[in-house]
Amino acid sequence: MSKSSISAVIFDLDGTVIDSKQVIAEAYHAAHAELMGAEAVAPPFSEYCKHLGRSFPQIMKRMGLPLAMHGVFMRESNARMHRIEVFDGIRPLLDSLRAQGIPMAVATGKDHTRTEAILDSLGLIDYFACIVGSDDVENPKPAPDMALMIVQRLGLEPASTLFLGDAVADLLCGQGAGMQTALALWDNPGEEVRGHACDYQLTDPRHVLALLEEPRHADVTPA
Known part of the structure; x- marks a missing residue:
């Protein structure tokens, strides 16, 4: 057609x-470490990437991670905005x-x-x-x-x-x-x-x- x-x-x-992928990856890992503890192993960023295009809260829900990571993620992303x-x-x-x-x-x-x-x-x-x-x-x-x-x-x-x-x-x-x-x-x-x-x-x-x-x-x- x-x-x-x-x-x-x-x-x-x-x-x-x-x-912006590197900035997103760093903000994701920083948010996970702050909310879950520095010793906790975060799901790989490659798993996060499977859900790109969705909102951060949607991604957290699909990955079984706390929505409380959102505020930290935004803070860390904003701090790195100049690198985009x-x-x-x-x-x-x-x-x-x-x-x-x-x-x-x-x-x-x-x-x-x-x-x-x-x-x-x-x-x-x-x-x-x-x-x-x-x-x-x-x-x-x-x-x-x-x-x-x-x-x-x-x-x-x-x-x-x-x-x-x-x-x-x-x-x-x-x-x-x-x-x-x-x-x-x-x-x-x-x-x-x-x-x-x-x-x-x-x-x-x-x-x-x-x-x-x-x-x-x-x-x-x-x-």
């Missing part, structure tokens, strides 16, 4: 726009989309306030017409609520909106809202993510621009 042309793009944040970087190719992509008048939004498992603070610190906040954090909806990703909120606020057509993310939760959110979905491969998501159904798999952020010209099949990586 042919795809509609893409007229808007929703971005996940961590692992898609920003390179933007992935290569993201700024040129955002510039090109803005020049073409393509509406852009962010839907992230992070809370709204922290998301705005990170985007502002990186000089990215003005690119996005709408920012939705996990605390802005009753049911965060993988439910479609975040994507649907963006659709409503910006007056988008779901079928011609691309949801770009690096986690299964991102793909499910976009699919549940009736959007096209693209898996971002530049932060090396696991095999369980790569094997999930989506419309496109992209190895470079700038490949999104090719989709504006000609929608392609999911197993074709634009070159």
Whole structure:
């Protein structure tokens, strides 16, 4: 079935726009040590990564860890915010989309306030017409609520909106809202993510621009 042309793009944040995995890992281990004791062995961060895209409380629940880790995690993440970087190719992509008048939004498992603070610190906040954090909806990703909120606020057509993310939760959110979905491969998501159904798999952020010209099949990586 042919795809509609893409007229808007929703971005996940961590692992898609920003390179923050090391900061997340350090904050996770620091929170576990403070709440569970320095001698306690934390579940491996690779287990945490299986749930990326979800909110931190959702991840803690799925891992059987105390929700009280959330406050410490946020404190430790904020202390390391200056170390977060933007992935290569993201700024040129955002510039090109803005020049073409393509509406852009962010839907992230992070809370709204922290998301705005990170985007502002990186000089990215003005690119996005709408920012939705996990605390802005009753049911965060993988439910479609975040994507649907963006659709409503910006007056988008779901079928011609691309949801770009690096986690299964991102793909499910976009699919549940009736959007096209693209898996971002530049932060090396696991095999369980790569094997999930989506419309496109992209190895470079700038490949999104090719989709504006000609929608392609999911197993074709634009070159």
